[in-house]
Amino acid sequence: MKLQYFLFLFILGLGACDDDYFHDSGLANGRHDCTVWEYLHTDAYNWDSTILVIERAGLVDLFDGKDPACPEITFFGPTNISIMQFMYKTVDNDDKVMYERIEDIPVEMCRKMLLSHVLPKKMMKKDFDYENRGTLEGGTYIQALSGTELRVFRAKSSYMGIADIGAESLGIHALVNGYIVGIASADIEMNNGIVHSLSYTYQFSEL
Template sequence: MRKIASILLCSLILLACKKNYFTEEGLHSGKFNLSTYDYLKSRPDVFDSLVMVIDYAGMQDYYKKENITLMAPHNKSIYSMLKTVHNYLNSPLKSTPGRKVKDSLNYTKDTVLMEDIDREVWKSLLLSYTLSKGRKVAEFADPVEEITTLSGEATRTIIRKSAWQGVQDAGAKTLNYQFFRPSQSIIGRTDTLEVRVLTSDLQTTNGIVHALDRMHEFGLTSGMNVIKAK
């Protein structure tokens, strides 16, 4: 009996080694008879804010027709970015105690809206999440691939593997997306910022969508980096 149990355990471990497992967040992997843009629009519960950004940047046709891979940020991701910009603008300047950043920019609103940020900034940010050609997870190098986005930004994909039943790298795999940004605290240093893909391989008529973790902040940038281009 013990021998049978051991054989069964080994078989399960081998099976786990052969499969790719990716966590889900309410989106089902599959093939959709919709363009990338129309697929995003069909899921307002997850991508409504992203569609608004695409519309405002005037890039509807691009995400309908071009063969691309989109690392798609969640609604909450874009909301977090706008909140960060708002908080930054309303923080006192270090050199002038009590004076807010927005005062130095002649910015008078109490709430930062999408249209308060230049369209070209939104376009650049969108393209930093967009890769040329539709690529499923299996088409990325394992474990690491250096990639240049369509905005010209250096990024990388990483496939991470967890342990299963005490066996290292035999369990679930997750695709992570890494950005590189100048440090907000140390001049001359570059920080590595990583976000998980929670649902992968959503196939549209013109590419692939990988849905990112909702805890990720869109753009991964300070308020000044965004607002200064206004």
């Protein structure tokens, strides 16, 4: 693993972010006539490690629209950099990195972490409610496939000093641990699902 390379990319990603929770990269490319699984294979820069984690977790059918129990999904997608952060920062008592390869991560851990990022239906940004300004309340409360309780919310920003006319953001609040995660690119739609790509500052284990 070229962990130093990915750490360098992570630092670059940090430098590109504002002080807010959200980083709107504007990278979303609308509608794709394929499955979520096929879409991930079109962008090696962002999703190569994500694909390997999905394979290790045995969840290819879920992302490929072949799971009869869950034919459509919403995926809050952790990118390669998010997964590399998790691997680089997970150390043992001797400060030695525990997972040098994705194959080193236990299968059940991969499965649980991935399912904490998946909702059992298609949900676009507009389908989530607004957060109550200045609070940690409001939005849409929903359970991920892992059983993790999430509060997914839209938030309005100011522009030129005028409240609520700036860019609209989408965020996730993991109720079990309090982490708040920003969406970099929302509303990437495939035949069997929606992908909301998470910020490069996100670490895989936070949901």
